[in-house]
Amino acid sequence: MIPFSPPRMDKKIADAVVEALYSGWITTGPRTKRFEQLLTAYGGHRATLCVSSGSAGLELMLRWFGVRPGDEVIVPAYTYCATANVIMHCGATPVMVDSGDDFNISPESVERAITTRTKVIIPVDIAGFPSDYKALNSLVERPVIRELFQPATQEQKMLGRILVLSDAAHSIGATYHGMHTGSLTDITVYSFHAVKNLTTAEGGAVCLNLPEPFDNESVYRQLNISSLHGQTKDALAKSQVGAWRYDVIEPGYKFNMTDLQAAMGIAELERYDTDMLPRRKEIFDRYSQTLSPYSWAQIPHYETPEKRSSYHVFLLRIRGIEEKQRDRIISRIFARDVAVNVHFVPLPMMTYYKNAGYRMADYPVSYDNYSREITLPVYYSLTDEMVDEVIRAVVEAVEEIIDN
Numbered sequence: 591m592i593p594f595s596p597p598r599m600d601k602k603i604a605d606a607v608v609e610a611l612y613s614g615w616i617t618t619g620p621r622t623k624r625f626e627q628l629l630t631a632y633g634g635h636r637a638t639l640c641v642s643s644g645s646a647g648l649e650l651m652l653r654w655f656g657v658r659p660g661d662e663v664i665v666p667a668y669t670y671c672a673t674a675n676v677i678m679h680c681g682a683t684p685v686m687v688d689s690g691d692d693f694n695i696s697p698e699s700v701e702r703a704i705t706t707r708t709k710v711i712i713p714v715d716i717a718g719f720p721s722d723y724k725a726l727n728s729l730v731e732r733p734v735i736r737e738l739f740q741p742a743t744q745e746q747k748m749l750g751r752i753l754v755l756s757d758a759a760h761s762i763g764a765t766y767h768g769m770h771t772g773s774l775t776d777i778t779v780y781s782f783h784a785v786k787n788l789t790t791a792e793g794g795a796v797c798l799n800l801p802e803p804f805d806n807e808s809v810y811r812q813l814n815i816s817s818l819h820g821q822t823k824d825a826l827a828k829s830q831v832g833a834w835r836y837d838v839i840e841p842g843y844k845f846n847m848t849d850l851q852a853a854m855g856i857a858e859l860e861r862y863d864t865d866m867l868p869r870r871k872e873i874f875d876r877y878s879q880t881l882s883p884y885s886w887a888q889i890p891h892y893e894t895p896e897k898r899s900s901y902h903v904f905l906l907r908i909r910g911i912e913e914k915q916r917d918r919i920i921s922r923i924f925a926r927d928v929a930v931n932v933h934f935v936p937l938p939m940m941t942y943y944k945n946a947g948y949r950m951a952d953y954p955v956s957y958d959n960y961s962r963e964i965t966l967p968v969y970y971s972l973t974d975e976m977v978d979e980v981i982r983a984v985v986e987a988v989e990e991i992i993d994n
């Protein structure tokens with residue numbers, strides 16, 4: 591069986607973790623701080639806070655901005671549940687909108703969804719392809735849109751407009767006009783979950799890139815406190831001689847990253863551009879070149895003059911089929927010992943959101959993308975021979991189904 595997404599684990603990662611284990615400090619400490627500095631340099635943004643997951647990072651930033659009951663947050667219907675669940679945690683309302691042909695949130699649909707209650711937009715870089723940040727960033731700056739914004743907290747007053755909080759769980763290393771995700775909008779959140787391009791088993795990072803008059807360094811210091819129970823000192827600071835006394839200034843969260851995770855992250859980031867992304871690109875190119883001659887194969891956008899993907903997963907669509915046929919094709923691919931997936935079942939099809947009143951019929955492009963989509967595996971240890979085996983299984987399965 592060709593698995594779908596095994597993590598890249600080798601001696602370099604194991605040595606880094608063992609060194610951290612024996613260093614005398616295993617929770618948040620020097621390795622986490624170093625990983626934060628490396629991520630800031632990599633993304634080109636102003637400051638980075640490492641956290642326990644991408645979901646924790648998204649929720650922390652909604653809380654920081656003061657999102658609460660009565661507020662609306664615009665998200666794509668086509669995403670992983672984390673993007674919307676964190677809005678529910680804050681008691682606010684996810685306002686779902688449709689996507690475009692590139693699977694990403696449609697800026698025109700976002701514009702139509704904005705009301706006086708809108709506080710945040712969360713675009714998601716599906717499969718690693720950056721969203722249209724130029725359109726989204728200029729939309730929130732537009733005078734008529736700014737006039738609709740009703741600030742209720744100090745942070746909302748300072749920004750004076752809707753916040754663009756990017757869910758970059760798939761897209762670390764992707765670029766738009768030559769700039770990395772992290773520096774493309776106000777705040778960006780990466781995930782380092784086991785299936786993501788860069789993994790720390792579980793983990794995430796908040797990239798701060800807030801405009802004037804925000805001081806990103808002081809927001810970073812404040813978030814350190816909010817992500818560790820509102821304590822004025824972390825465990826490392828408290829462990830210093832005579833520094834035992836601390837205060838609690840808010841009922842904060844427990845969202846910190848450990849130095850074991852950071853040790854993995856540092857080792858992964860060191861080789862991310864030099865061998866992880868290039869190998870992923872080769873796999874994308876091989877799928878694309880071999881499959882594009884088939885008239886039924888719709889190849890995803892992954893490189894355009896402005897954008898370059900992080901090559902997270904390959905979202906193949908089959909032309910002219912319905913959801914049931916797609917499901918049958920997937921069974922036949924599995925029968926050939928190849929694991930594939932679907933990214934994503936749109937949120938309005940999930941029981942909770944369906945019961946909450948979201949209707950799939952309101953998101954026709956998302957439904958069309960989903961119903962014809964099969965996600966092909968992309969990972970470092972997937973060899974050319976394995977890619978060819980995946981392609982063979984897909985071609986045979988599709989041709990069995992569409993010819994009948």
Ligand SMILES: *Cc1c(COP(=O)(O)O)cnc(C)c1O
Pocket residue numbers: 642643644645646669670672673714757759760780781782783793794
């Ligand atoms: C994985 C993922 C997340 C959540 O990341 P975690 O680190 O697992 O919390 C959020 N959004 C999307 C689109 C994801 O794929």
